[in-house]
Amino acid sequence: MTAENDRRPALRQAADAARYAPSIHNTQPWKWTVHPDRLELHAVTDRQLTVQDPDGHMLLLSCGAALHHARLALAAAGWQTRVDRPAGDPLAVLHPTEHGEPEPAAVERFEQLKARHTDRRTVGDTPLDPKVLDDLVAATEQEGTRLHVITRDQVIDLAVIVERAERTETSDERLQQETAEWVGGERTDGTGIPAANLPAGLPPTTVAERDFGQAGTLPPGEGHDTAATYAVLYGTGDERDEWLRAGEALDALWLAATAHGAGLLPLSSPIEVGYTRLELRRIIGDLGAPYLVVRLGNLDEADGARPARTPRLPVDQVITEVAS
Numbered sequence: 213m214t215a216e217n218d219r220r221p222a223l224r225q226a227a228d229a230a231r232y233a234p235s236i237h238n239t240q241p242w243k244w245t246v247h248p249d250r251l252e253l254h255a256v257t258d259r260q261l262t263v264q265d266p267d268g269h270m271l272l273l274s275c276g277a278a279l280h281h282a283r284l285a286l287a288a289a290g291w292q293t294r295v296d297r298p299a300g301d302p303l304a305v306l307h308p309t310e311h312g313e314p315e316p317a318a319v320e321r322f323e324q325l326k327a328r329h330t331d332r333r334t335v336g337d338t339p340l341d342p343k344v345l346d347d348l349v350a351a352t353e354q355e356g357t358r359l360h361v362i363t364r365d366q367v368i369d370l371a372v373i374v375e376r377a378e379r380t381e382t383s384d385e386r387l388q389q390e391t392a393e394w395v396g397g398e399r400t401d402g403t404g405i406p407a408a409n410l411p412a413g414l415p416p417t418t419v420a421e422r423d424f425g426q427a428g429t430l431p432p433g434e435g436h437d438t439a440a441t442y443a444v445l446y447g448t449g450d451e452r453d454e455w456l457r458a459g460e461a462l463d464a465l466w467l468a469a470t471a472h473g474a475g476l477l478p479l480s481s482p483i484e485v486g487y488t489r490l491e492l493r494r495i496i497g498d499l500g501a502p503y504l505v506v507r508l509g510n511l512d513e514a515d516g517a518r519p520a521r522t523p524r525l526p527v528d529q530v531i532t533e534v535a536s
């Protein structure tokens with residue numbers, strides 16, 4: 213059998229690679245169906261944060277990140293892929309079309325997939341090189357979502373917005389209960405954020421990190437965020453497909469940052485809270501709909517080892533193979 217008609221191994225590998233994608237509170241709200249000729253991505257609303265994310269926006273960003281991981285795995289295996297985005301379920305269908313030599317850039321990016329992780333320690337003192345930042349903006353925009361880099365004089369405005377969002381979320385008891393179900397402890401079920409990935413105390417940054425309501429065991433680092441770059445992913449609207457594409461762009465941005473030795477920390481509370489999302493819109497000059505705030509910076513590995521990997525659901529809980 214030639215590579216042309218033997219797509220199943222590549223599809224299986226792509227679904228498996230997608231397991232390592234980032235997701236809100238590590239909920240992994242996706243499921244893949246492997247067909248002989250195509251791969252379907254389904255949203256799993258049982259793993260949606262219904263209090264924190266009632267509209268499913270964070271779920272869609274997470275599924276978009278998984279979709280980008282799968283696309284990249286197929287590209288690194290030499291497949292050109294057409295992605296259909298039907299209106300209902302599934303969210304997306306990947307059809308490998310032609311096989312050939314993989315692009316070296318796809319292979320290189322694919323290698324970043326296992327190195328990418330969320331690092332909640334403070335970033336180092338050296339700001340990102342402007343050329344690196346240009347590359348990160350280009351990597352995001354190639355996926356059809358824009359990246360607004362926050363200027364120095366906007367950082368205080370951003371800090372105030374994030375603080376308001378954090379205050380709104382931490383004072384919501386139902387939301388705190390939901391967070392506690394997903395965060396802390398050892399997370400032996402393969403989902404959620406273990407204590408080992410949460411800082412032992414919130415680091416003294418200008419723009420606050422998410423307060424998960426409990427201290428972890430990760431040393432937060434000595435630094436501050438004075439050398440961090442904050443940016444907002446944004447696009448034209450609030451349709452399902454736009455959030456999914458924004459997730460793909462987030463993943464492309466994150467892998468590009470990883471390739472440059474930089475870290476990315478998503479800050480989603482100002483997006484989840486309605487009025488702070490409106491305030492964010494003002495910060496980006498009313499250019500469009502904000503999807504996510506991210507902190508970018510050089511990781512100061514001298515501060516200690518990178519955090520342990522977050523767990524993942526076993527293969528049989530996220531991948532199903534069917535005969536036709």
Ligand SMILES: Cc1cc2nc3c(=O)[nH]c(=O)nc-3n(C[C@H](O)[C@H](O)[C@H](O)COP(=O)(O)O)c2cc1C
Pocket residue numbers: 232233234235236237238270273274277328329330331332404405421422477478479480481521522
């Ligand atoms: C849409 C989205 C929103 C996220 N929001 C936050 C956040 O507000 N604060 C945070 O510390 N991590 C946030 N994360 C990071 C996740 O917690 C992380 O991806 C997940 O725990 C898996 O860990 P890993 O990225 O190290 O693989 C977010 C991730 C995604 C995809």
